[in-house]
Amino acid sequence: MAFHHNNVAMLSYSMLIAPLDPNPVTEMDRRINELRLKYRTYMVEVDVDYGAIMMPMMFSHDFGDQIQQYATLVDPKRNQFEVLVERNNQGIYLTKGWHAIRDFYKVQFGSWVTVVFMGDGRFDIRMKNKFGKRIRYPTFNPPMNFRVEHSAVPVTVDWFVPRPFMHDGMNFQFTYEKKLAVADVESGFLELAEVGFAQMALDRETSIVDMVDENGNIWNCTLSFSMNPAPNFKIGGGWELMVKARKFAEGVRVVVGAPAVGMNLTLYFCVIRR
Structure with missing residues (x-):
């Protein structure tokens, strides 16, 4: 009985972390996709004075092997933010490029960001201020595309906590x-x-x-x-x-x-x- 339960749990877990279906056809496909979206949705903060975040451990455990050196954050208006991904033995961090969010949305007191991992290094984001009010997303044609300089990628040892980007x-x-x-x-x-x-x-x-x-x-x-x-x-x-x-x-x-x-x-x- 325990063996059967463990097998069912493993099958359910495998289903949840499987790639999203870009074109779900049946009602069952759509429901499974909705569950997958919910499973890969996380909440992080924007600190106006600290330009880096540690991703939730749940993300690192479930999807850490699916993200490479850089990730892209995309808001509902398709504005994009490239960020550097760093790691240590505690988890995954978004550093260089992260604080562009603060300046682009004029975050004054901090904010909450809902991040949805879409696969291939992409996160869809939605933002609210500290009081729970939705932040307005600027419209540009074409959408704004923030890219980070790739010339110097820091080497992070296992015990070192990655720091926000600073000019040399x-x-x-x-x-x-x-x-x-x-x-x-x-x-x-x-x-x-x-x-x-x-x-x-x-x-x-x-x-x-x-x-x-x-x-x-x-x-x-x-x-x-x-x-x-x-x-x-x-x-x-x-x-x-x-x-x-x-x-x-x-x-x-x-x-x-x-x-x-x-x-x-x-x-x-x-x-x-x-």
């Missing part, structure tokens, strides 16, 4: 601090005067540059040099997307950093939070 201070050997003007926000271009930082860190012949923000997201930008009204560099493309995604306004103070003198093809960026 070596990438800010040369810095340019600026209070955003109306033109920086509305024109689609961030203007950097050529003197000082830009003269040392940028090259007039370069037409593209990447910017990595303080959440680890990478923005593919254009770079142009102009003599009018005074010698300056203009960063566009991904800069305009970042302004829209993070809802920058006039007066926001930012820092742009570079690791070395010369032709830097990647710049580093952060907002100064008071």
Whole structure:
């Protein structure tokens, strides 16, 4: 009798963790799919001051072997957030890229996120604030797609708890601090005067540059040099997307950093939070 019970339990468990059926046909298929969706639904928090989360142990146990180095979070408006997946002997963590959620949805006091594992490294997400009110999902055409820089993946030992992403201070050997003007926000271009930082860190012949923000997201930008009204560099493309995604306004103070003198093809960026 116990053997029969264990077999039934194992069959039920195998059914629940099996891949979702993208096109259920029969009523039974639809009911099984609904059960699978419920089984792979979890609740996590967004802490405004801590840019990482540990996934529930139930997820690690049931689906941990189905998720790779990066995962994608997708909201109801199809906005996407790529996040780095790290592990230790305690569980699975989402780190680099996680805090983009805070800035995109303007989370002020923390929030609750319902995550549904859809397979292939994808989670569908729904959000509520700490008071249980549904958070509005911004609409973009095409939807916003946050990607993280892949150049440096940390190695995590079994006992070490993965930490939120932080810029490497070596990438800010040369810095340019600026209070955003109306033109920086509305024109689609961030203007950097050529003197000082830009003269040392940028090259007039370069037409593209990447910017990595303080959440680890990478923005593919254009770079142009102009003599009018005074010698300056203009960063566009991904800069305009970042302004829209993070809802920058006039007066926001930012820092742009570079690791070395010369032709830097990647710049580093952060907002100064008071």
